[in-house]
Amino acid sequence: MSDKLRPSLSTLGAKVKELSEQLEQLYKDAKAPVPTLAADSPASTFTGEIFVVKQKLADAMNDLNIISQGPNESVFNYCHNVIPDVAALNIINHFDFWSAVPLEGTATVGDVAKKTQLPEEVVQRVIEHVTTLRYFAYTNPSIPKTSKIQHTSRSAALAKSFGLRALVTSTIQDCGPPMLVMPEALEKYSLGQQSLTRDVDKTAFALAHSGGEVFGKYGTVWDYLEHDGNGEKKGWRQRNFNGWMQYIKEIFGTDAVLLEAVDWKTAGEATVVDVGGSGGHDAFGLAEAFPNLKVIVEDLAESKPVFETNIPKGLTSRVSFQQHNFFEPQPIQADFYLFKFIFHDWPDKESIAILQALRPALKPGAKVIFVDYVGKQGEFDASLPRSIHQFGTSTDLRMMALFNHEERPTDAWRDIFRRADERFEVASVKANPLTYIVVIEAVWRGE
Ligand SMILES: C[S@@+](CC[C@H](N)C(=O)[O-])C[C@H]1O[C@@H](n2cnc3c(N)ncnc32)[C@H](O)[C@@H]1O
Known part of the structure; x- marks a missing residue:
């Protein structure tokens, strides 16, 4: 058995000390104050070397916690x-x-x-x-x-931070009950099967929301987010979810991924449709950085008020919101269709249907820009801290509970385009194991 599984208490304690000192030095080098337990503490940093060292420290403290208490x-x-x-x-x-x-x-x-x-x-x-x-x-x-x-x-x-509160609501209040009935859902729908059912009507979410006063009857989490609540409260969960998505963008710097995904500057006077673009946070950043772009955000109804509240005044002539269900035929002919964190929510059948719904609007050379999570299967870099791995596995299990779906590895993403239509040519695939994000550009080669 590996000695890695037999660290002594004092070796782990020393490792915690060493990593703590390394972290302090990184804060010092960055001229950034170190967080404290007091109310006036600076906020957290989620990116760069500080982030990686923090996660290494989290691993060491976790191990120390386990062996100090005993199994x-x-x-x-x-x-x-x-x-x-x-x-x-x-x-x-x-x-x-x-x-x-x-x-x-x-x-x-x-x-x-x-x-x-x-x-x-x-x-x-x-x-x-x-x-x-x-x-x-x-x-x-x-x-x-x-x-x-x-x-x-x-x-x-x-x-x-509204974004941090939104994260608590979405991950705990919205996703918690479905995740807690995963054993019952697996027993009901997948026990004895070769693989997890991919039926979105047979999820832990659907089981938790199969009726009753507390969780109501909703087929998918989107249905729930859009419709839960009465009167002015209707859709509050979707408005909150918009806040979570915006927060993720801010803390993980995914706006940079989007800005660099395409050479937007040389794209000329181009139209971009941000499909499932939430309350427009990505569209605003894109349009602000590239005055040559016109961006239309498409999403469900309850994202509209968030869009209207947040749109910067200077962008109203170039950025707009259109309510659209992405399973319905795409109504807008554009140069780019952006899908950011959309398909990881859906099993293959639905993902393929969403891509196929684009076809009526696609002109030759139109591009699908796809930004999503890349899954763990066989692709995890063992030199990275386990707690970084855990970011991926937690999202993966959440996807299992909500959608009977998994985070796909890179090849599976290519396959989705091929199965949707051979006329999608996957022109580039860039996967980053540290951020778990893959960027794919597919070009429509149809007439
Ligand atoms: C995980 S969020 C991603 C939001 C945004 N693209 C981002 O990266 O921050 C998925 C989005 O898909 C939207 N959505 C879900 N089902 C939809 C449907 N049938 N038609 C249009 N949008 C939908 C949700 O409302 C939500 O805004």
Whole structure:
């Protein structure tokens, strides 16, 4: 058995120390302050060398955590805490405890109860749990029931960032229940089969949302995001999801991927359709960088208000929103059709149908620019930290729960174009194992 699986406590502790010092030095070199636990902490960095060292440190701390507790206790502790941790975060996010405590002051349990309209008892018990996770802190931890509450770095980050709050809602509140019924869904639809069913009507999502007062009856997560809620609240989950997508773009710098995906400058006076373009965050960046482009964002109805709120004034003549279901024939003849993070949501059958729906509008030489996640099968670079690998595997399992789908490796992406229509010529494929992003350019060779 590999010695890698037998590190001593002190070797791991030394590794944690060494990586911590390396990280501190990187912050110093970048003239950037190191994050703290206090409310005035700087925000996180998700890119570059700092990111990689952080993930190496996360791996070492995780191993240290496991062997310091021992296998049984580490499992026990994890199982005992993980669901209450998730439930408590879900509650404080849903009821916006973040804004109930001033960033530079304190609040009482009564203040938070008044602001959130929850019973004081609930607020007190939930806060008591989340302080163990460093969301909020007591000014006097020895008397939690009567102590005042102040922000920590984590709770302050959530108070300041709609995108981060949107991430909590989407990953935990929207995706959590389907993920928790994955065993039942697998038992019902895939047990004894050679492979996972690819039927989008037989997902863990569809099972969790098969009726009833809590989760309602919805076929796909998009249906749920668009239609859950009544009156003004209808579509709130989609508007929130728009915020999550925008946040992902900001933290991982995926706008740069898009700006470099094509030589947009030499494309001339070109029209780009951003298919499934959410509230337009990518379209705005693209149009701002390239005044020669006209961009039309297509998405479902509830992304429109987000688009209208966020469109910069200077772009209204060149960027517009059109409600469009991408399974229906494409109504706009354009030079480029952009699909960013669309197909990873859908099994092959649906992905092929989405590509085929473009055909009525395609002129010879029209290009499909495709930016998506590249899957893990056989392609993971073992020199990268496991926690980076985990980013990919977590998305992969989420896709399994929501869509009975997987993150595809590069060759599978090529295959989707070929199966959709032989007249799509895949002109280039660029996959980056560090970011898990693949950029594909396909040219329409039809008449
Ligand atoms: C994962 S998000 C990607 C959003 C955006 N392209 C980005 O990269 O940030 C998928 C998008 O597809 C949209 N979508 C889902 N089903 C759709 C459909 N049938 N027609 C049009 N858009 C759809 C969703 O509303 C959502 O905005």
